[in-house]
Amino acid sequence: MERNVFRQPLQLHGARPLTGFMRTGYCEAPRSDFGNHSVAAVLTDEFLDYTASKGNDLRSAGLTSGCKWCLCASRWKEAFEARTSDTDAKVPRVYLRKTNERALESVKLEDLSKFAVDAEQNNGS
Template sequence: MAARSKSLNVFKKPLAVHSLNPVTGFTRSGYCETPRGDVGNHSVAGILTDQFLDFSASRGNDLRSIGLKGGCRWCLCASRWKEALLARKGDNDDVVPRVVLSATNEKALDDIPMEDLRKFAAEE
C-alpha cells in the first residue's frame, strides 16, 4: 500500500492513489503528486487510450516504450492532456484520456479549467 499523500485533489480533499500497477506519478508513489522538480506538472490522473498513446508518441513522448497501453492509469502532464483536449475532433474523441478527479492533483487547475476536467471525468 502506498503511503498517504499530503497533496490535495481538485476538490481540495486528500489526493487518492491513482495506480500501483503500473506504479505511476512523478515520484512513482502511485499518486499524481507534483514536487518542486516536476516541471511537467504530472497532475492529471488519466486513463490512457490507444488514441492518446498515438497522439503522445507523435509529440515525442512514446509512453508505450515504458510498457503502457490503453486502459492503464497514468499521471499525465497537464500541458499534454490539454494539448490532446485542444486537438480533439469532438467531446467523444478518445484522444482525450478520461480523468479520475479524486486522484487529480489540484495543481492541474493551474493549466486546465475544472469545467474541462469534469467534462472528461471517468465514472467512479
C-alpha cells in the same frame, strides 16, 4: 499534504504500473516536477498515438491502453484542445479525486469534468 482538484486529500491512482512523478501511485506534483504530472488519467490507444506523434512514446515505457497514468497537465490540455468532439478518445478520461490540484494551473476544472469518469463529476462526493 497533496490535494485533489476539490481541495480534498489526493487518492491513490495506479500501482500497476506504479505511476506518478514520485512513483508512489499518487499523482503527486511537487514543485520539482516541472512537467506537472498531475492529471490522473486512463490511457487510450488514441492518446498513446497522439502523444507519440508529439515525441513522447509512452509505449516505450511499457504502457498500454487501459493503464492508469499521471499525465502532464500540459499534454492532457494539448490533447483536449486537439479533440474533434467531447467523446474523442484522444483525450484520456480522468479521475478528478485522483487528479492533483496543480492540474488547475494549466487546465480548467470544467474541461477536466467533461472527460471525468462516471460518478467523479459532482464535487467528489
